[in-house]
Amino acid sequence: MPQGTPDQSTCRDAAPGTLQTYREVIALSGALLPLISFLGRLPTAIIQMGSVLMVTRTSGSLATGGMVACALALGQVAMGPFVGRLADRHGQRRVVLVFALLNAVAIGAFTASALLGAVTPLLVLLGALAGASVPGIGPLARARVVALARRRRADDRLADAVMSLESTMDEVSFVLGPAAVGLAAVVGHPAYAMLLAAFLVAVCGTGFALHPTARTLEPAHADQQGKGSREQPRARAAEERARARGARRRMPRQVYVVRVGLVLLGVLLGGCGAGITALTEELGRPDQAGLVYAAMGVMSAVVGLSMVALPDRIGLLLRWRVATATAALLSLPLVWTESLAGLYFVVTVFGAVFAPNLITGFGLTERAVPRERLAEGMTFASSAFVGGQAVTLAVAGRLAESYGPAAAFAVGSTAAALAFVVALATRPGQGGGADQDTDPGAAPDRAVLGVPSEQTA
Template identity: 40%
Template sequence: MTPLASYRRLLDIAGPAYLVVAFLGRLPLAMSQLGTLLLVSTATGSYGLGGLSAGALAVANALGAPVAGALADRLGQRPVVLVQSLLGATGLAGLVAVVAADAGGPVVVAVAAVTGLTLPQVGPLARVRWRPLTAGTGTHQRRLVDAAFSYEGAADEASFALGPALVGLAAVLVSPGGALLTAAALLAVFGTAFALDPSARLGTRPDVAGHLGRLLTASFLVLGLAQLSIGMFFGATQTGATVLATEAGRPGVAGLVHATLGVGSAVAGIATAYLPERVGHERRALVAAVALAVLSLPLLVVDGLLAVTAVVLVLGCAVAPYMIAVFSLAERVVPPARVGTAMTALASATGIGYALGSSIAGRLADADGSTAAFAVTVAATLLAVLLMTTQQGRLHRAVQAALGDGGASGEEGQAAASTSVA
């Protein structure tokens, strides 16, 4: 089955309405971090407090996501995502209210953290649905799941392009607060629709405790660290772009600059489905990590919005291939009953990395400007290279062991997929 035929088959299986809802449902999370950074830093004049607030939201989301993923594995996604969507929308609106009321730094950070705790991870949960959705495709399932993960990686990156762009547009046309209120409205509508979609009923009621040890393996910890590094990359790059745009007197442009990262990434993500199957995902992750490191170096010398936008656009072409490889490796090496927990745990690692990257970059930027923030970006890519260089053998063996056991792609996965929650 060709990649193009795989994408067409996935569209037939899921339906266009589901793809639209799943994409729009992930926009609020993509908007929330930059929206919080821009709202707080603009209102208080402190990049440090803005980065701390955005980081608190990201860390809380990282802590809450695996819990939500585990609950979704056990109960099904519908009740979990529905509650999260409604609470998350309320939290975003509340964050705007406390900043407008000048409630003080500790209160703002606390509300940001509570909001992050409730925001649903639509992208990772959408990945979980593809295995049961494709359960009846026989020998084509593995290829279809790989194509679905390529699509989901591209969709994530497109959301992180469109999300910041919407934040920047709303900040320019209305206010930074208006950007977060827009995110709240999107979450209330499309997060709820994602929860109520029939595909949310697909899942299992596994013995979660029985699979915990098989999830917490050395190979999965490596993948978690890999996502931590890309999260740091996102946080530092977003902070550096915000500082550079603010220094130029156009803070609302920060979202548009960061959005270009997702443009190149989304295009590259779709293209990964055309890579030969014989090229393992661990090797793809290594090549993408090296590309990230090389392409990030020009950020240390750029000094204008046009230049940084061009660099970020090209840099984005390595982001989705890296993340798709990491998530695909996780889907293959973890037990089928724990895929929801695994996907949200990797998203959590990304959130923690974002918090570290944005907080460190914000503090350095307060003292030395945007170049110092972008130095954190480069450091994060070097961490990714180190991980993928030293762990190739471990990841390859983990994939082969999973295939030998029936793993994520064998009969066990087929059986787990076929037992859906009514």
């Protein structure tokens, strides 16, 4: 070991402060990438609520607005894993560039059609296309920065910090996105926010695609083109064989277990969203719904940033169990909440559970998926959460109309309890984590959740 170089184990034992940890995370990619990726994921939050308000205003029907928004969400859920798979096979640069431009055009066409009074089936189709073309900048940013950390032999602490920062940016985007829509609706028209979303995804999506870190997950032969080296054909063949093995390797079973947990977390959030909307309307204060969401999101973001302070001895499986149990307990008071002040208090406290659940779910996914399918794993995890939320918003909304806000909150609380059962029934692993320090390209340790991986013959 060179003189003056600290021992790796010593570095890991010296738990740095939270701010220092986040400085290390930002140093992995530079300060520009987090900014671009944050602005690039804002359109996803804008178009979900923006589609409801815009179509409701132009058509005069809340049911039509909800139907179009559901089609948009389902389009995103259906195509999200495919976008991740393309990024794994062809690199993020080309895939994000194409989908960002497609998404900008799709949002623009959808907005223009709504303003021109297009028929409902056309709006549903264009809404689904706007959702299906989402470039998935959030989950792809997770995959990119985690890959940077692993290639620099970073330990699990830094990888977990990446998840915390990325989840916090998601939370903040889902606070600012609806806020932008609400402001546009007050100032002029929700379509203004939709046009802003089209602009942001075109500019920031392009910036995210062309950022130098996009080469982190590029196929090796893409970096070697034009060098004229005699080793190029051999390196290309080896890379193609490695990627072929990765494509044949099935996802380990624990990945599907985590996805079930994320679907249930989406159901929890969807039930809470429907209940909050219904209760504020019942109290004659529908304008307060957005502020209640914001209070929940701010609390979630604060707790998410503090997750890196947890000691390493508290493993991901234990965190998952504690987070789901806490979500189940803190969601129960919502069922009996009947006042606006009580709603603010209960929802703000309850907001503390979302970021730990999301961060842990993405962390477990990152430990389990094969390196060659990291982007696909992240986008699928994100789609599982969004899908559970989208479907539940529609179902719980109807329940709230028929039986009151408590019914919607009960749906979410039941989902949280089921998520805890799933986490509790999962047996702990023997390895205790991913063995990433020997080979950054190797598949991680499958013992994180104690379920053996499967491979095709």
